Amino acid sequence: MTTREPVPFTQWDEPEGEWTLPGACPVRSNRTLMLEAAARFLFPTVLVFSVYLLIVGHYAPGGGFPGGLVAGLAFVLRYIAGGESEGAEIGSRFVVRPPVLMGLGLLVAVVSALAPVAFGAPVLASAKVTFEIPLVGTVDLVSSLLIDIGVYLLIIGVVLDLLRSLGSGIERDAREAAGEEAGP
Amino acid sequence: MLALVVAHLVVAALLPLVSRRSRRAAFGIAAVLPAATLVWGVVHLGAALGPGLEETVTWSAALDLELGFRLDALGLVMIVLVGGLGALILAYSAWYFGKDSRDAPRNSALLLAFAGAMLGLVLADDLLTLYVFWELTSIASFLLVGQGGLHRANRRAAVQALLVTVFGGLAMLLGIVFVGESAGSYRISEIVAAPPVCGLAATGVALILVGALTKSAQAPFHPWLPAAMAAPTPVSAYLHAASMVKAGVVLVGRLSPGFADRAEWWVPIALLGLVTMLIGGWRALHETDLKRLLAFGTVSQLGFLMVLFGSGDRIGEIAALTMLLAHGLFKAPLFMVVGIVDKVTGTREVGALSGLGRRLPGLAVAAVLAAASMAGVPFLLGFLGKEAAFEAFVHQGGARGWVLALGLLTGSILTVAYSARFLWGAFADKPGLEPVDPKRPAPGLLVPTWTAAVAGLVLGCIPPLVNALAQPYAAAYPATDATEADYHLALWHGLSLPLLFSAVALAVGLALHVGRDRITGLHRALGHPLSAQRGYEVVVAGLERAATQVTGRVQVGSLPVYLGVLLCTVLVLPGIALITGGVWPRDQSLVSSLLQLPLGLIVVVAALALTRVRRRFTAVLLVGAIGYGIGGLFVVDGAPDLALAQFLVETLTLVAFVFVLRRLPAHFDPDGGTATAPGNRPRRGVEMRKAVLATVAGVFVAVAGVVLSGARQQPPAASGEFVARAPEAGADNVIAAILVDFRALDTVGEITVLLIAAAGTASLVLATRFDRRRKAGGGTPEHEKEVLG
Numbered sequence: 002m003t004t005r006e007p008v009p010f011t012q013w014d015e016p017e018g019e020w021t022l023p024g025a026c027p028v029r030s031n032r033t034l035m036l037e038a039a040a041r042f043l044f045p046t047v048l049v050f051s052v053y054l055l056i057v058g059h060y061a062p063g064g065g066f067p068g069g070l071v072a073g074l075a076f077v078l079r080y081i082a083g084g085e086s087e088g089a090e091i092g093s094r095f096v097v098r099p100p101v102l103m104g105l106g107l108l109v110a111v112v113s114a115l116a117p118v119a120f121g122a123p124v125l126a127s128a129k130v131t132f133e134i135p136l137v138g139t140v141d142l143v144s145s146l147l148i149d150i151g152v153y154l155l156i157i158g159v160v161l162d163l164l165r166s167l168g169s170g171i172e173r174d175a176r177e178a179a180g181e182e183a184g185p
Numbered sequence: 186m187l188a189l190v191v192a193h194l195v196v197a198a199l200l201p202l203v204s205r206r207s208r209r210a211a212f213g214i215a216a217v218l219p220a221a222t223l224v225w226g227v228v229h230l231g232a233a234l235g236p237g238l239e240e241t242v243t244w245s246a247a248l249d250l251e252l253g254f255r256l257d258a259l260g261l262v263m264i265v266l267v268g269g270l271g272a273l274i275l276a277y278s279a280w281y282f283g284k285d286s287r288d289a290p291r292n293s294a295l296l297l298a299f300a301g302a303m304l305g306l307v308l309a310d311d312l313l314t315l316y317v318f319w320e321l322t323s324i325a326s327f328l329l330v331g332q333g334g335l336h337r338a339n340r341r342a343a344v345q346a347l348l349v350t351v352f353g354g355l356a357m358l359l360g361i362v363f364v365g366e367s368a369g370s371y372r373i374s375e376i377v378a379a380p381p382v383c384g385l386a387a388t389g390v391a392l393i394l395v396g397a398l399t400k401s402a403q404a405p406f407h408p409w410l411p412a413a414m415a416a417p418t419p420v421s422a423y424l425h426a427a428s429m430v431k432a433g434v435v436l437v438g439r440l441s442p443g444f445a446d447r448a449e450w451w452v453p454i455a456l457l458g459l460v461t462m463l464i465g466g467w468r469a470l471h472e473t474d475l476k477r478l479l480a481f482g483t484v485s486q487l488g489f490l491m492v493l494f495g496s497g498d499r500i501g502e503i504a505a506l507t508m509l510l511a512h513g514l515f516k517a518p519l520f521m522v523v524g525i526v527d528k529v530t531g532t533r534e535v536g537a538l539s540g541l542g543r544r545l546p547g548l549a550v551a552a553v554l555a556a557a558s559m560a561g562v563p564f565l566l567g568f569l570g571k572e573a574a575f576e577a578f579v580h581q582g583g584a585r586g587w588v589l590a591l592g593l594l595t596g597s598i599l600t601v602a603y604s605a606r607f608l609w610g611a612f613a614d615k616p617g618l619e620p621v622d623p624k625r626p627a628p629g630l631l632v633p634t635w636t637a638a639v640a641g642l643v644l645g646c647i648p649p650l651v652n653a654l655a656q657p658y659a660a661a662y663p664a665t666d667a668t669e670a671d672y673h674l675a676l677w678h679g680l681s682l683p684l685l686f687s688a689v690a691l692a693v694g695l696a697l698h699v700g701r702d703r704i705t706g707l708h709r710a711l712g713h714p715l716s717a718q719r720g721y722e723v724v725v726a727g728l729e730r731a732a733t734q735v736t737g738r739v740q741v742g743s744l745p746v747y748l749g750v751l752l753c754t755v756l757v758l759p760g761i762a763l764i765t766g767g768v769w770p771r772d773q774s775l776v777s778s779l780l781q782l783p784l785g786l787i788v789v790v791a792a793l794a795l796t797r798v799r800r801r802f803t804a805v806l807l808v809g810a811i812g813y814g815i816g817g818l819f820v821v822d823g824a825p826d827l828a829l830a831q832f833l834v835e836t837l838t839l840v841a842f843v844f845v846l847r848r849l850p851a852h853f854d855p856d857g858g859t860a861t862a863p864g865n866r867p868r869r870g871v872e873m874r875k876a877v878l879a880t881v882a883g884v885f886v887a888v889a890g891v892v893l894s895g896a897r898q899q900p901p902a903a904s905g906e907f908v909a910r911a912p913e914a915g916a917d918n919v920i921a922a923i924l925v926d927f928r929a930l931d932t933v934g935e936i937t938v939l940l941i942a943a944a945g946t947a948s949l950v951l952a953t954r955f956d957r958r959r960k961a962g963g964g965t966p967e968h969e970k971e972v973l974g
Binding site: 062063064066067070071073074077081099100103104106107110111114124125127145148151152155156158159160162163165166167168170171172174175 | 825826829830833834836837840841844845847848929930932933936937939940943944946947950951
């Protein structure tokens, strides 16, 4: 039986594995196991919750704005846990540029606002479709949900943009400033 | 008609797909639509010359907005210019821009989009519709003059053109509203049928005139037009000779039947038109750049057209329509000639061209045809128009008639002189100058030039054809006597005063050209006592200086000052209203639920503590506590939606604050609150003032909240029917129904604002990095890349 080196007290919560990592995090001393594990488990859950808020918004508290904020906060959690990544790809290999997300959200909202005109209805008119899904029951789909989806996407984009500019932007700024001071 | 306009815009949007494959094909496809427009116009000839062809598309019935179009004789003539010449110029462009020119894709799409906007403008029968297309043409002009924005000359010219025409356009919009509101209709045909008579309408008419005068480059707004010659020649030929600059003249022509007898209408038109004609002609005599020579010629001719369209005289209006057509048909080929000369010799300077006429006789003949039409030589369309113009004012007589007749005669003399100067400058053998050695021009350049030039000859030889177009237009003006009623365009009216005028113009004009050296000497001696261009520069520079000064005073860069101004404004404006009109609600209870007490206490304590803390982090946490406390109050008062949003926003704000705090000192005082040096601490008086302002503003907001909640006069909107109808909007949640149904427009607007704010924040935060690193930071490619993500 081999004896392992005792882990110093100051490092006991530094994770060694990669599995908890949402993004790239090169500096081990900047990692905390608690936060990373929590982020790992909470992130998908919170995202699902945000979609729930989005859909349920027409009948209960929720909607595109709170839904988008909740999803945005999930990304914030991930950013804080994973740190050190460009705002755009926080916690994922799937890169979406925040401005694109914002533009997409506005596009969805505006197009769905104008779409009724194509059917001869006034701008922003909404329609309701009710159908039965086995096991789930009666589901009402309202066309104004599309506007809510636009809002949802836009808010996520805004939060990601915030992470990009105020989060990593300032972080890199600080690093560069430190580098410049140390340099000459 | 709307479909035709939209087709132009749609095809223009798709054109870049074609020009990626082939530049020429793109211009070819672009030329199809204007040609089709011309065919469409000819098909509807009968209706256009008779009752007029109308089309109305209701855009927003609730706001009484509609897109109104009407094809009449004036519209038809403009279609010949916009569609016919447009097709020719687009075909010409296919060869003018090289096979792999980088500018070709942009120009083909923009030219076609412009053609669509211009078509909408000339067909519009609704003043607001007209305004929309009017500004679209200004924007197209800005983009086409500015080109890629690579050259300073292009940028300056584009900005000047935009500033002047949009200034006029805004004045016009105001005028349109005045006239439309006082007439009770925005329909041009209805306004002209029953022109409003009141002070408001008179002001409106004068303001509309400002728009027309700036767009048609009338003095003193004219310098933008010669400056716009920085654009490629096809653009100048199309926008700044054949079509766009005619917009002002056409608008005057449209409104003249209703307003021609008003002094506020005809006096400025006649005066400025005449002055413009003379200034333009005089300046054209001294230009050495052929293109600028033509540009001043255009200015001069636009003045001429302005006088004619504003005359309100039956013969004058016949002359106006004829000259409108003639000007397009001679000025466009002249520009195309300049383009070819520039292409084959590499210069358009009068002093560098010699012997081109003998080398390229075909081109020279086309130029002579066009220039002769401009000078008013018989058998050409320009002659018909000029004869009619002289006849109109000689027949009118009186002081006004004779002043205008002699003024136009002087202008025509100058026109003949600069026409001769153009031909001499481009094609003559000049002693002491090496003859140029031109390349052979491509047939694709020559054919459109010839087509346009010959059209002027053909129409000039068949006066009844043009007569058939002009008579229905002029029919809107009642004939005062038999001469006016019987007048028709003809090559021979017998030996008459107008014919003498034409002969004098030709003879004196040629004499002026022969004595050009002496004229140039006179020009030098006179100098430039008053320069409109300098006037424009002074105005723009003055505006910039004023803006800088105002900004320097108002934007001091101090957050407390901004906040103080905001709070003071809130206190003064709604504050006075509150004191004078507010009534304290009687049934206001202090506490409605026991839970409000601890929550309120948290908020109050946190707010008080906030004023005493020295550490930024503590302050942020306290602000968060206030926010959560308010969210809690929302829950207690039964507003879960609001509470949810409040909690989420509060959390996000907290996170954002923490991000920013990393770069800020830990304490508000630079020395961590231990400083005793008097210079570092804010002065006691300043602190007191801030405290008083904050207290008063806070008390005000609290009082206002209570008073306003009791100030309801209408029955509450959220009761009864409103709640009952929420399920109709597909929602059981009234708040959601409000957000995405009843107030959906607001929601779309709000998220737009949010997007702009986020984009602004990101670019500010990211831009400062580069600003710090290098002095000229703002627009570096890396900065742009970073802001885009």
